[in-house]
Amino acid sequence: MSIFSKAIKNLCHRVRLLTLSTLLCGTFANGQQPLPMPAPELQKLQQYQWRHGAADCQEDKADPIEIFRYDANTYILRQNKCLHYEAPFIYLLLGTEKALLLDTGATASASRFPLFATVTRILEEASAANTAKPLLVLHSHGHSDHIAADQQFQDKAHTQVVAGNMKAIQQHFGYGIDGLHWPEDSAQLDLGDRAITLYPLPGHSDDAIALFDERTGWLLTGDSLYPGRLYVRDWQAYKHSIARLLKQTRSLPVTAILGTHIEMSKTAGVDYPMGSTYQPEEAPLPMNYQVLDTLHQLLQTAPDPRRLVSEQFIVQPLD
Numbered sequence: 001m002s003i004f005s006k007a008i009k010n011l012c013h014r015v016r017l018l019t020l021s022t023l024l025c026g027t028f029a030n031g032q033q034p035l036p037m038p039a040p041e042l043q044k045l046q047q048y049q050w051r052h053g054a055a056d057c058q059e060d061k062a063d064p065i066e067i068f069r070y071d072a073n074t075y076i077l078r079q080n081k082c083l084h085y086e087a088p089f090i091y092l093l094l095g096t097e098k099a100l101l102l103d104t105g106a107t108a109s110a111s112r113f114p115l116f117a118t119v120t121r122i123l124e125e126a127s128a129a130n131t132a133k134p135l136l137v138l139h140s141h142g143h144s145d146h147i148a149a150d151q152q153f154q155d156k157a158h159t160q161v162v163a164g165n166m167k168a169i170q171q172h173f174g175y176g177i178d179g180l181h182w183p184e185d186s187a188q189l190d191l192g193d194r195a196i197t198l199y200p201l202p203g204h205s206d207d208a209i210a211l212f213d214e215r216t217g218w219l220l221t222g223d224s225l226y227p228g229r230l231y232v233r234d235w236q237a238y239k240h241s242i243a244r245l246l247k248q249t250r251s252l253p254v255t256a257i258l259g260t261h262i263e264m265s266k267t268a269g270v271d272y273p274m275g276s277t278y279q280p281e282e283a284p285l286p287m288n289y290q291v292l293d294t295l296h297q298l299l300q301t302a303p304d305p306r307r308l309v310s311e312q313f314i315v316q317p318l319d
């Protein structure tokens, strides 16, 4: 180690919280890709205790949708567990030109689950002119607990809903034309000063995708990777998808992996029973990027479908 890199290392120990030192530390001290220190917002998200259902849902008075404001342009919504045990997470990302909503939850009814009204209110409040930006609705995949409220967004002004199926996604992003191949190639989306990259991720379902948000450094992995039971429909496709995602995102400044459910408890390797409507000791939603490598390594040990248990997730093949 040179004197210069020693000096840098000492500096790193002293001023770890500064962004500049974070970059230097990552580059010089580790000799690897820079590992950004969590932004204060991400630390808050890591420590955030989501509402997690109720021991008696008859007595539950909580709102149907919980809103976590990450920053002025980034929101995570969670459906109340007492309304639907899946309690999916929904992501709302705002650019200067338009907004992106990833998923629409597990309940169709606007009176029981007012997602459109909630999203519209957030968009209006986030806009200086109090007018909502055009909205694009995409899906992490087309399973019913992620598309149920699509109808609330149909035929609304300045709102485009890309249906939750592979054909619609491929058409919207131009797969099959201009040499863009599914699932090997990533695709781009610009929300206005906010670039999003789409990675096809078949395995949990054939239409599953991951999104990388340049602004936050989030890698949104849907049901393919989250703190819970990762149900795999197509084992080989899933293995290829995870290996490919790892390769394609390795050089990106990913700050967190965020999925669409929490089913693990704070105790390593222990999940809640399926259908739980009360999860008092939930694992945090954000996962470190390292978990993607852990998943990849575990999958490499299993040529054929089998249950794989790790501290942060459980891979569960479907036959």
Ligand SMILES: [Zn+2]
Pocket: 086, 088, 143, 145, 146, 223, 260, 261
């Ligand atoms: Zn799901």
